[in-house]
Amino acid sequence: MSEKYFEDDRPVVIPDYIKNMSKEELDAEIAKMEEEARKERERLRNNKKSATA
Numbered sequence: 914m915s916e917k918y919f920e921d922d923r924p925v926v927i928p929d930y931i932k933n934m935s936k937e938e939l940d941a942e943i944a945k946m947e948e949e950a951r952k953e954r955e956r957l958r959n960n961k962k963s964a965t966a
Contacts, residue, residue, distance in 0.1 A: 918925045
C-alpha cells in the first residue's frame, strides 16, 4: 500500500503495523473504534442533557 494520504496539506504517516494488517483485522479494528466512538458520543450527549437540565 504505497498511496499517499494528506490531512490539512500535510502527509499522513500510516504505521507499518496498520499496513501489514489483513482485511479482516482492519475490519475488526474499525468496528471496535466505531463502537467506542458511539459510546463516547452518547456519553457526551448525556452530559450535555444533564448540564442543561
